[in-house]
Amino acid sequence: MxxxxxxxxxxxxxxxxxxxxxxxxxxxxxxxxxxxxxxxxxxxxxxxxxxPSKEALYARLVLDRLRQHLVELRELSQAVPPAQAMRRVIRRAFEQLLADPLQAQLCLLCDRPAFQERLEAPYREQFLELEGQYLALFNQLLQCSFADLQLSQADCLHLLWGVEACLNGVKARIASGGFDHWAEPIELDAYLDRVTDFIIAGLSGQAAALQAAPTLSE
The missing domain is CATH 1.10.10 (Arc Repressor Mutant, subunit A)
Structure with missing residues (x-):
């Protein structure tokens, strides 16, 4: 160089x-x-x-860290048995945010439509590309986790909406500082375990329901 x-x-x-x-x-x-x-x-x-702007600088911070996290999650997904991969990857994604609460705050801001509107086009395109890469990873995990159900792309997308909602909820909780202000504070690590269990149980139930839906409508 x-x-x-x-x-x-x-x-x-x-x-x-x-x-x-x-x-x-x-x-x-x-x-x-x-x-x-x-x-x-x-x-x-x-x-x-x-x-070119403060928003671009802000976006770059988020994009760089998200790319680092994605590499780690991909490696983890390949290092464990398929039956365990989804849970391990989701739990690790929570740990990444917990280790860097500022990243959780930055991600939430970059998700806001008003922020994206002010952001220069090349950066918006990078966010879209990276979102596609994350979706591809979780789609692959879904296909491996429920290989016997032969889920369609539409089925996987419906399941991923629920995962995204839970991930965003955890992101907001970490960004807000956890539960220290609650009358009975909850230990964040235990909270993340329970949310991960909830997601996996929800995926299992919804995947089975989606597979059964055509039969029920006949």
Whole structure:
């Protein structure tokens, strides 16, 4: 790699790390590009050579971490027996968020339509591409978990809607700080176990119901 390319990458990494540190300290909408540049020790004008907007910088933080998580989940799905893969992958996805509550907050913001509307097209396209890759992984897990049912693509999509709803609920719970403010706080690790069990039981029941539906309508 050329020196100029290395320097460009080093500056970009410094900006991403500076933004992550600032977002941990205060709300994202209060952080300015000037503050990010100052935290990274880089001129404000240089920031725009890397990111066209604060939303783009924010999106890059999320996209990079989601790609890292996806690689880990794919490897995990191949390292365990098919019957266990779905549960292990879902539980690990929760652990990834629990280990990085800021990522949960960032993901929730990037999901907002208003944020996506302000985001530059190349970044929106990256989110769509990455979403497709996650869907492909979970679709594969569903096909392996319920191979005897021979689920259609439409069946898998219906099941994935439920998984997504549960994942988003856990994401919001982690982003909000867990249950410490409750009168009787719940231990997050136990909560994640129960939610994972709920998802697996729901998938099993719904998959069987979808398979039986044509017979019931005859």
């Amino acid at each position: 050329r020196y100029q390319d290395r320097l460009f990458q080093q500056r970009e990494n410094a900006l991403l790390e500076a933004a992550r540190q600032l977002f941990q300290e205060q709300s994202w909408d209060r952080v300015t590009i000037a503050e990010v540049a100052r935290q990274a020790g880089i001129g404000k004008g240089t920031v725009y050579k890397h990111f």
